[in-house]
Ligand SMILES: Nc1nc2c(ncn2[C@@H]2O[C@H](COP(=O)(O)OP(=O)(O)OP(=O)(O)O)[C@@H](O)[C@H]2O)c(=O)[nH]1
């Protein structure tokens with residue numbers, strides 16, 4: 142099993158130990174690793190804004206925790222070029238998981254409904270609309286009364302929402318508004334809270350534009366007009382949040398450079414939401430503070446977790462925010478700065494949930510998004526995409542006769558299947574990627590060379606030299622440039 146390096150003190154090599162990472166909501170003694178804390182952000186405590194956001198998204202934070210009985214509808218185009226690649230039943234299952242992630246929200250009825258066009262004002266044809274209205278009306282007598290309709294589409298226009306609400310008489314939500322609620326609930330650090338707050342603004346602005354373009358046409362009660370003062374307030378809020386986030390981003394960059402200077406190799410763990418990223422890091426580092434959860438977007442902060450490779454090289458595993466398809470890009474962009482840590486990693490572990498019926502689509506989505514993030518945010522596409530280990534997780538849930546996956550390292554983060562093999566592969570790839578080699582040095586006991594190696598390389602173990610009691614054998618992982626420095630300093634000077 143992989144060993145955790147606990148915080149505090151020096152080890153027998155005389156080097157300081159890496160701290161175990163702390164969760165973001167806790168006070169972090171080791172500010173150089175996980176810099177976020179749960180500071181409340183005054184900027185976000187704004188009642189006027191809450192009223193506005195509620196008008197656009199229908200649910201305020203307090204109500205998210207209230208009970209909701211949901212009618213979930215997955216509209217899909219059956220024919221033609223706009224027919225989606227992902228099967229509607231998979232989209233429906235993902236939408237159900239989104240609702241399950243909200244405590245006290247329950248899917249009472251879920252339906253796939255074929256539609257001709259997503260652009261239609263009412264989405265559904267008039268017959269279907271009547272049918273759905275009756276279903277909602279009768280829900281009270283048949284079981285639990287439907288209190289909310291979730292149309293599983295990335296974003297509805299304000300008009301679509303308002304018209305459907307007039308028909309159904311209950312709030313109508315789209316994926317954007319549901320995901321924002323989940324993110325709001327799960328955000329604990331200041332950075333995550335700011336990112337979620339920023340993610341809400343484009344939604345409100347788009348809804349506002351829609352109503353400005355069409356006025357109240359076709360609606361009995363236009364409900365959402367912004368005054369000039371409110372528009373100004375939104376703009377100011379957006380600017381302030383961006384400014385605060387930029388400061389945090391710079392701080393993050395400083396920490397990253399600091400890590401580089403300390404020469405900790407960095408391994409980013411990325412993947413679709415709920416694939417088991419946090420669980421894998423827990424298995425790799427045995428870290429008790431990590432809490433895997435059967436929820437979408439459980440992790441909203443990028444956190445670093447110290448670990449040891451089999452050669453005893455100290456490394457940092459970075460836990461990241463999960464990806465999800467059919468989410469407006471604006472939402473994801475708000476979390477890009479946190480992914481910068483991952484984009485600059487020495488090695489990426491791409492975790493895939495092979496027990497999920499839709500894992501191939503999920504894998505493709507992550508690869509495409511990651512490649513475009515790397516292209517837009519760094520200048521090293523080739524380098525980083527070469528250093529990806531594809532991991533198939535949750536193999537314990539896959540029947541034995543279906544366990545044939547090519548080009549995947551198969552594991553179970555829960556039952557530890559394949560974890561040691563994965564660690565060996567991580568070590569091999571990481572040493573290659575960071576141009577490090579394993580070497581043994583025979584140097585004078587307590588001499589300058591020994592001290593230099595302890596300071597500048599990773600001494601993984603040591604033993605007395607059987608042939609010469611004045612000498613010691615140091616097993617070391619060392620980068621090429623450092624090796625050259627050593628040679629320059631100690632070998633050439635002796636010639
Ligand atoms: N059976 C099984 N369950 C697993 C395995 N790995 C993770 N899980 C479960 O899958 C769920 C999600 O795990 P997490 O580690 O929180 O997933 P994540 O990718 O970090 O999720 P987000 O942070 O929400 O993106 C949890 O209920 C885990 O217990 C596995 O190998 N086998």
Ligand SMILES: [Mg+2]
Nearest residue numbers: 418419439440
């Ligand atoms: Mg997680």
